[in-house]
Amino acid sequence: MSSLFIAGHEFHSRLFTGTGKYASADAMMDSLIASESELVTLSLRRMDLKNQTDNILQPLQQQGIKLLPNTSGARTAKEAVFAAELAREALQTNWVKLEIHPDPRYLMPDGMETLLAAEDLIKKGFVVMPYVHADPVLCKRLEEVGCQCVMPLGSPIGSNMGLASRPFLEIIIEQSTIPVIVDAGIGAPSDASLAMEIGADAVLVNTAMAVAKEPAKMSKAFRLAVEAGRMAYESGLGERRVQAHATSPLTDFLGALS
Amino acid sequence: MNIVLNDMSYEFSGGTLQDLLAHLDKNEQGIAIAINQQVVPKSLWRTTELNEQSQVFIFESIAGG
Numbered sequence: 236m237s238s239l240f241i242a243g244h245e246f247h248s249r250l251f252t253g254t255g256k257y258a259s260a261d262a263m264m265d266s267l268i269a270s271e272s273e274l275v276t277l278s279l280r281r282m283d284l285k286n287q288t289d290n291i292l293q294p295l296q297q298q299g300i301k302l303l304p305n306t307s308g309a310r311t312a313k314e315a316v317f318a319a320e321l322a323r324e325a326l327q328t329n330w331v332k333l334e335i336h337p338d339p340r341y342l343m344p345d346g347m348e349t350l351l352a353a354e355d356l357i358k359k360g361f362v363v364m365p366y367v368h369a370d371p372v373l374c375k376r377l378e379e380v381g382c383q384c385v386m387p388l389g390s391p392i393g394s395n396m397g398l399a400s401r402p403f404l405e406i407i408i409e410q411s412t413i414p415v416i417v418d419a420g421i422g423a424p425s426d427a428s429l430a431m432e433i434g435a436d437a438v439l440v441n442t443a444m445a446v447a448k449e450p451a452k453m454s455k456a457f458r459l460a461v462e463a464g465r466m467a468y469e470s471g472l473g474e475r476r477v478q479a480h481a482t483s484p485l486t487d488f489l490g491a492l493s
Numbered sequence: 494m495n496i497v498l499n500d501m502s503y504e505f506s507g508g509t510l511q512d513l514l515a516h517l518d519k520n521e522q523g524i525a526i527a528i529n530q531q532v533v534p535k536s537l538w539r540t541t542e543l544n545e546q547s548q549v550f551i552f553e554s555i556a557g558g
Contacts, residue, residue, distance in 0.1 A: 253556075253557060253558030254556035254557060254558070255556045255557045255558040256556075256558070257556065263556065276557060276558055277523075277554050277555065277556065277557055278554070278555050278556070278557025278558075279525065279552045279553070279554055279555070280552065280553065280555050281499045281500075281550060281551070281552055281553075282499065282519065282524070282551040282552060282553040283553070284498070284499060284501075284517065284551075287519070287520070288553055288555060290520055290522065290523075291554075291555075291556055292522050292523045292554060293522065304554070305557055305558070307557055307558075317527075317530070317532075320532045321525035321527065321532055321552050322525065322554075324525040324526075324532055324533075324534060324535060325523050325524055325525035325552060325553070325554050326523060326554060392558070393558075439558075441558035442558065
């Protein structure tokens with residue numbers, strides 16, 4: 236499997252993961268190690284002044300995993316830029332997963348605000364990874380303003396509905412000259428495999444791993460699925476046909492029996 | 494003196510941002526601070542003095558997707 240490069244950084248794994256929804260920090264670490272993921276997302280929130288929060292940073296850093304803060308919670312471009320600037324200080328990284336979803340029910344990303352924020356953040360020196368609808372026009376615009384990749388959704392965040400947006404993902408992949416990472420909605424390893432088979436450069440999975448009965452085992456399943464899908468893509472899948480095409484030569488050596 | 498910390502009134506004996514963090518007894522890893530809507534880089538925490546009614550927001554990194 237070939238390496239993936241984003242903003243000059245080499246990734247050996249094409250499976251990116253989130254850290255949300257795990258039952259415990261230990262379960263999260265076991266799962267991330269099993270996934271062999273080299274990039275994981277984190278969020279920011281106002282500090283809880285009364286309680287000490289679980290320190291998940293230290294084990295992640297010890298493992299050498301690259302951290303990708305998101306701007307979750309931002310409803311406008313202005314809020315997202317502020318969140319990115321805070322995250323850069325908090326985690327000492329200029330990488331940011333830009334996500335702006337004003338609607339809490341479907342968490343649909345706001346494309347217009349995302350484009351505005353992306354332009355601003357790129358001017359400020361960020362490596363911007365925008366989470367967007369599977370909108371080929373928007374993805375092209377984001378590429379033009381200098382995003383280092385795009386992250387179109389498969390289906391709503393946490394829905395486990397897989398690649399509901401497949402036809403549009405295929406257009407994005409065909410047109411894009413920057414990496415395409417399918418994010419959100421990937422509910423089963425087969426969804427991840429399919430994304431890789433149609434040519435996605437990577438996938439980002441969180442919920443499906445975190446809520447599994449055995450998260451570490453599920454993460455390994457996703458790792459294998461991503462590798463299988465990518466290898467299938469790289470080796471070239473056969474063409475689809477309506478009619479059968481024999482795999483054995485159709486000789487008439489049994490003709491003597493008739 | 495009184496500052497506004499994460500939208501709540503907070504009584505603080507005075508000093509710098511670094512003093513405030515020490516007072517809160519919080520792990521400093523993964524933290525970002527903004528005063529009056531401006532992010533304060535970590536390198537300036539030691540020298541940034543808080544004033545009466547300073548609007549301070551402290552953020553922390555948590556799990557998320």
